[in-house]
Amino acid sequence: MNRKDRLYALTQRLRDGRLHTAEAMAQDLDVSVRTIYRDMEVLAASGVPVEGTRGYGYTVQAAITLPPLNxxxxxxxxxxxxxxxxxxxxxxxxxxxxxxxxxxxxxxxxxxxxxxxxxxxxxxxxxxxxxxxxxxxxxxxxxxxxxxxxxxxxxxxxxxxxxxxxxxxxxxxxxxxxxxxxxxxxxxxxxxxxxxxxxxxxxxxxxxxxxxxxxxxxx
Known part of the structure; x- marks a missing residue:
């Protein structure tokens, strides 16, 4: 899975309002925990309202989230x-x-x-x-x-x-x-x-x- 698809998958997963750990997301997407940490930073920088911290978990409460655009x-x-x-x-x-x-x-x-x-x-x-x-x-x-x-x-x-x-x-x-x-x-x-x-x-x-x-x- 390329980075763009992974970021989209992470955003969709986080929008359910539940808390997701970096370890669980890394295992499901077959990447390292460090990669998930970096992805969370990218999502936050791009305007996705990511809530949470390393070692605890992440969630998203988005008012407006656009799908990937080409x-x-x-x-x-x-x-x-x-x-x-x-x-x-x-x-x-x-x-x-x-x-x-x-x-x-x-x-x-x-x-x-x-x-x-x-x-x-x-x-x-x-x-x-x-x-x-x-x-x-x-x-x-x-x-x-x-x-x-x-x-x-x-x-x-x-x-x-x-x-x-x-x-x-x-x-x-x-x-x-x-x-x-x-x-x-x-x-x-x-x-x-x-x-x-x-x-x-x-x-x-x-x-x-x-x-x-x-x-x-x-x-």
């Missing part, structure tokens, strides 16, 4: 954008709720172990930075579909880029492309873009410069 990249992008907008709205009650929701989502999102961890929304307390990154998403997506070159400035360096793919992993949105400036693939966080301008020229797939080539190199 989100598309577009749906996740919409959720990011909504939280960013609320966080920068100036309405403190909604901004606080946006921060709390971001923290709950952050607790259960997958991480890329090869990259430094970053909170959901690029930075939980920096919604303005996240919103700035999202302003570039439509232009990048349109350029990928049209195979249109972009001029992108990152950390003071400008690249003429063939955008190939937008990805979400390691808790940040990234873009993969072929930089004609460095004659190599370039991956970067979208919220780090300082300037982005569409160029009039288009591009076609060429051997060694495609998304498939990048994926082959990355494996």
């Amino acid at each position: 989100l598309t990249e577009a749906e996740l992008e919409a959720l990011h954008l909504a939280l960013a907008a609320l966080g920068a709205s100036g309405m403190e009650e909604h901004a606080a709720a946006a921060r709390a929701l971001a923290a709950k989502i952050d607790a259960i999102l997958p991480e890329d172990s090869s990259q430094p961890s970053a909170p959901f929304g690029f930075a939980t307390d920096a919604f303005a930075e996240a919103a700035r990154g999202f302003t570039h998403m439509p232009a990048i997506r349109a350029a990928i579909r049209a195979r249109q070159k972009l001029r992108v400035t990152l950390a003071g360096t400008t690249h003429d880029l063939r955008p190939l793919h937008i990805d979400y992993f390691g808790r940040v949105w990234t873009c993969i492309g072929w930089s004609e400036t460095t004659s190599d693939f370039l991956g970067f966080r979208i919220d780090r873009i300082e300037d982005l301008r569409p160029l009039p020229s288009l591009f076609v797939n060429e051997p060694g410069r495609t998304l498939a080539d990048w994926r082959a190199r990355s494996t």
Whole structure:
């Protein structure tokens, strides 16, 4: 059983209102007691109202509990954008709720172990930075579909880029492309873009410069 399924099974079990020991849950799910302790911490961090302590037992008295959701990249992008907008709205009650929701989502999102961890929304307390990154998403997506070159400035360096793919992993949105400036693939966080301008020229797939080539190199 993978972690997501195990967390769901634990939540459903705890919602019966009875006290469940970590030892019993570990035995039923064929995992260690230490794993159950960690799972309880994850559930609590994600907003599930877990009550109890190690060595005693756990229960859940939930007013609202959502089942596991499978989100598309577009749906996740919409959720990011909504939280960013609320966080920068100036309405403190909604901004606080946006921060709390971001923290709950952050607790259960997958991480890329090869990259430094970053909170959901690029930075939980920096919604303005996240919103700035999202302003570039439509232009990048349109350029990928049209195979249109972009001029992108990152950390003071400008690249003429063939955008190939937008990805979400390691808790940040990234873009993969072929930089004609460095004659190599370039991956970067979208919220780090300082300037982005569409160029009039288009591009076609060429051997060694495609998304498939990048994926082959990355494996």
